[in-house]
Amino acid sequence: MKFRGKADNQRVELQMTSMIDVVFLLLIFFILTFKIVEMEGDFSIRMPLSDAAAGSMDDSELPIKLRMRATPDGQLASMTLNDNSLGTDLNLLRETILSLVGNNAGPSVNGKGPEVEIDTDYNLRYENVVNAITAVSGYKVGEETVKLVEKIKFAPPRRE
Amino acid sequence: MRVQSKTPDIVEADLTPMIDMVFQLIAFFMVLINFNQTEANDNVKLPSSELVKPVDKPLDFPIVIHVGQDGRVFVGGEEYTVETLGNRFRSELAVLNAQKDLTDADANVIIRAHKDTATGDVQEIIRVAQDQGLENFALRVKEDRR
Numbered sequence: 363m364k365f366r367g368k369a370d371n372q373r374v375e376l377q378m379t380s381m382i383d384v385v386f387l388l389l390i391f392f393i394l395t396f397k398i399v400e401m402e403g404d405f406s407i408r409m410p411l412s413d414a415a416a417g418s419m420d421d422s423e424l425p426i427k428l429r430m431r432a433t434p435d436g437q438l439a440s441m442t443l444n445d446n447s448l449g450t451d452l453n454l455l456r457e458t459i460l461s462l463v464g465n466n467a468g469p470s471v472n473g474k475g476p477e478v479e480i481d482t483d484y485n486l487r488y489e490n491v492v493n494a495i496t497a498v499s500g501y502k503v504g505e506e507t508v509k510l511v512e513k514i515k516f517a518p519p520r521r522e
Numbered sequence: 523m524r525v526q527s528k529t530p531d532i533v534e535a536d537l538t539p540m541i542d543m544v545f546q547l548i549a550f551f552m553v554l555i556n557f558n559q560t561e562a563n564d565n566v567k568l569p570s571s572e573l574v575k576p577v578d579k580p581l582d583f584p585i586v587i588h589v590g591q592d593g594r595v596f597v598g599g600e601e602y603t604v605e606t607l608g609n610r611f612r613s614e615l616a617v618l619n620a621q622k623d624l625t626d627a628d629a630n631v632i633i634r635a636h637k638d639t640a641t642g643d644v645q646e647i648i649r650v651a652q653d654q655g656l657e658n659f660a661l662r663v664k665e666d667r668r
Contacts, residue, residue: 388548389551393551400664401576402663403663405574405660408658409652485640487639488569495661516645
């Protein structure tokens with residue numbers, strides 16, 4: 363029987379080049395596809411079509427009407443809440459809503475509760491509407507969110 | 523004068539720390555990569571609001587609509603106008619109705635509109651969706667942590 367001679371101190375060299383190639387490719391792929399995730403959330407709006415036609419007024423609550431007017435270039439020109447002129451002050455809007463809603467504020471029970479109808483000019487920039495929805499929906503005290511009006515709907519679009 | 527011997531020295535660079543680092547980087551980017559970004563559209567910069575919270579569970583049967591700054595409407599990578607959007611909603615609802623125990627009212631229209639777009643364009647989309655029997659809408663905004 364033959365024994366193979368022991369190779370003394372034979373160094374096995376790993377071929378690193380190809381691995382490093384692949385690893386760098388992976389790294390470049392992940393760097394290029396990397397995008398900082400922005401947290402996103404929703405304002406929920408329930409707007410069934412039948413609601414406008416049927417006009418269910420059994421809870422004897424008409425929606426609070428928020429009229430938003432725009433300048434020709436789409437900036438907020440003025441706001442009117444149930445015929446109270448508010449200018450462009452969102453804090454004033456929030457306070458007015460707070461005084462109007464009073465104790466009824468908070469999460470709506472069984473879909474009831476105060477409702478705000480937003481009626482805007484066609485060309486008003488969307489950001490302004492979102493700011494108004496934010497002011498109407500509630501406010502933050504520290505980390506806590508105080509909810510005011512949860513039901514929000516839009517009036518039919520005003521054609522230019 | 524000393525003459526250096528000409529035998530070539532093999533200089534071996536120690537690659538171990540570099541490979542360690544590179545693997546760390548790969549692991550970092552792999553963990554942070556977010557494939558949900560398919561929902562996003564490059565034309566849309568969302569407005570921000572301090573009140574919204576990131577959604578805990580995904581909405582039932584979402585129909586995501588992107589509205590660009592110039593009022594262009596995208597659904598699923600295709601461009602639509604307010605007139606043609608109705609057909610899209612109809613085909614989405616046909617898919618929905620093929621599933622059991624879901625009605626038209628269960629669908630959620632997620633509107634991702636650019637912050638500078640005209641609000642009227644968003645209202646038109648809502649009107650078209652209402653005509654097709656949809657009633658749940660979600661205005662998607664960015665969380666503002668100020």
